[in-house]
Amino acid sequence: MTRLVNFYTEREHYILGGGFILLLIIAWESVPHLVALPRALSLFFTTPSKVWETFYELLVRNEVQAHFYVSATEFLLGLGLAILFGLPLGLIMGRSSVMDAMFDPYVTALNATPRIVFLPLLILWLGLGIWSKVMIVFIGAVFPLLINTYEGVKNVDRVLVNVVRSFGANEWQVMKMVVLPNSLLYIVVGLRLAIGRAILGVVVGEFYGATKGLGAMMARAASAYQVDVVFVGVAIFMAVSLIFTLTVKKIESKLTRWRPEAVKSF
Amino acid sequence: MVPYIQAKNLNLTFRPKNRDPVTALLGLDLEASQGEFLSLVGPSGCGKSTFLNVLLGLLKPDSGDIRLNGNRITGPGQERAMVFQEFGLLPWRTVQANVELGLELKGVAAATRRQRSAELITLVGLNGFEQHYPHELSGGMKQRVGLARALATDPDVLLMDEPFAALDAQTRDLMQMELLQIWDRAKKTVLFVTHSIEEAAYLSDRVVIMTARPARTKSTIKINLPRPRDYEMRLSAEFNDIKARIWETLKEELMTRSAGDGS
Numbered sequence A: 001m002t003r004l005v006n007f008y009t010e011r012e013h014y015i016l017g018g019g020f021i022l023l024l025i026i027a028w029e030s031v032p033h034l035v036a037l038p039r040a041l042s043l044f045f046t047t048p049s050k051v052w053e054t055f056y057e058l059l060v061r062n063e064v065q066a067h068f069y070v071s072a073t074e075f076l077l078g079l080g081l082a083i084l085f086g087l088p089l090g091l092i093m094g095r096s097s098v099m100d101a102m103f104d105p106y107v108t109a110l111n112a113t114p115r116i117v118f119l120p121l122l123i124l125w126l127g128l129g130i131w132s133k134v135m136i137v138f139i140g141a142v143f144p145l146l147i148n149t150y151e152g153v154k155n156v157d158r159v160l161v162n163v164v165r166s167f168g169a170n171e172w173q174v175m176k177m178v179v180l181p182n183s184l185l186y187i188v189v190g191l192r193l194a195i196g197r198a199i200l201g202v203v204v205g206e207f208y209g210a211t212k213g214l215g216a217m218m219a220r221a222a223s224a225y226q227v228d229v230v231f232v233g234v235a236i237f238m239a240v241s242l243i244f245t246l247t248v249k250k251i252e253s254k255l256t257r258w259r260p261e262a263v264k265s266f
Numbered sequence B: 001m002v003p004y005i006q007a008k009n010l011n012l013t014f015r016p017k018n019r020d021p022v023t024a025l026l027g028l029d030l031e032a033s034q035g036e037f038l039s040l041v042g043p044s045g046c047g048k049s050t051f052l053n054v055l056l057g058l059l060k061p062d063s064g065d066i067r068l069n070g071n072r073i074t075g076p077g078q079e080r081a082m083v084f085q086e087f088g089l090l091p092w093r094t095v096q097a098n099v100e101l102g103l104e105l106k107g108v109a110a111a112t113r114r115q116r117s118a119e120l121i122t123l124v125g126l127n128g129f130e131q132h133y134p135h136e137l138s139g140g141m142k143q144r145v146g147l148a149r150a151l152a153t154d155p156d157v158l159l160m161d162e163p164f165a166a167l168d169a170q171t172r173d174l175m176q177m178e179l180l181q182i183w184d185r186a187k188k189t190v191l192f193v194t195h196s197i198e199e200a201a202y203l204s205d206r207v208v209i210m211t212a213r214p215a216r217t218k219s220t221i222k223i224n225l226p227r228p229r230d231y232e233m234r235l236s237a238e239f240n241d242i243k244a245r246i247w248e249t250l251k252e253e254l255m256t257r258s259a260g261d262g263s
């Protein structure tokens, strides 16, 4: 008995959270069995079991995989480029006031502009293939990474820089021993934001102009009243976002072992 | 014979952007002999930390000459180490890794580092806390880490910038006693900045009293109390006499400062 209680208390958080989701799904599933939906409404209505069936069919026909592959490619390429550009530029702008002054106007102006305004141009220039989407993902993801890295570098403790210098550290060692560890948390927070924006970029980009990808699949299904297919897309995006959020949180808590508990959550 | 540490006519003015320049050192002269325990007292903001940073090699004076053992100081060096006021521990490093910082930068092999840091952690009484992070330690423990880190590279000169200011009175008394024991065994030259007259008188061979900003040395008082010194000594008439003498000299400077604050 106590073992059962222990089992519960250790996992209470997950059991309650998971249980509530399960409850909602059951409630949703039972709606058509409890009330008679008017014909017009039932056209737009679906149930979890139907979504699951559709998902299975699409899986068998290899359709979701194909769309997923395109979306994932856009996401990974765009985010990868954003990391490749955002991190070094953030570090450089944080350390050098000349670079800071040079790039700051662009960063501020571009970051303040809603990224969607670039979409028509990008599609004109890059076409309906993956590269217009890669670019929109890049534009969305690069700024949170750049700005957070920059903030982290700027917030470095001068005293700690002096401490390691006094023990004979050179510029590179100062970077490695103080500036980087100090910025790491900021960078991870930036990464979390960047992932959210990257996923948004994929969805919006594909809604607007694409022939392949989960977003395109959803847009097409919606115009054909295939509510089940739209929900399959929603579920996949939710699952992916959740996985990424949890992964980044894991990384974050690994990196914050040296921090007092209270400061842990931003 | 050349003094072991010799500062001659040091001048240093800070020129912060968009603000008035601040002259922190103006013609500062100071000497210390090898193995000496020298304290610096003076009004806060007079330039004591600035001087220690010049001696440490982190700040370059505008003019003047500062030498250690006859060699001009141009940057940080292994023969000097600082115990910082607010501890200056790297929060993402464990106690052990903090203590090993200087050794790591010196390029000492990991195994040797480990052995050396273990010795020092024992010396400052932090056994069992090797894998703790600074935020898990009390103020007194943090400053023990700071002390162990400074001693790890076995420097000849130990610079201490109000090292015990952030500690409670009892921890402070304890740390003072331990510092004296360590100093007695290791025979380092110590330059110790404090705003506590009592602390300066208790620890030092000589106490240098500095003027209000810009800092110069106003006068030096020799403490001829026998060593090893114990806590009871602080109650003696002789000790109180010394404290009174330091206070007399310092008082004038504190007045100058408060007069200057009004302007």
Ligand SMILES: Nc1ncnc2c1ncn2[C@@H]1O[C@H](COP(=O)(O)OP(=O)(O)O)[C@@H](O)[C@H]1O
Pocket: B014, B015, B016, B022, B023, B024, B042, B043, B044, B045, B046, B047, B048, B049, B050, B051, B213
């Ligand atoms: N990096 C700096 N830039 C500008 N002013 C400084 C700087 N460091 C110290 N000062 C000023 O120089 C004076 C002496 O400072 P400091 O040496 O820290 O005094 P103390 O340690 O004696 O209290 C103070 O007025 C302080 O404001």
Ligand SMILES: [Mg+2]
Pocket: B045, B048, B049, B050, B161
């Ligand atoms: Mg100071």
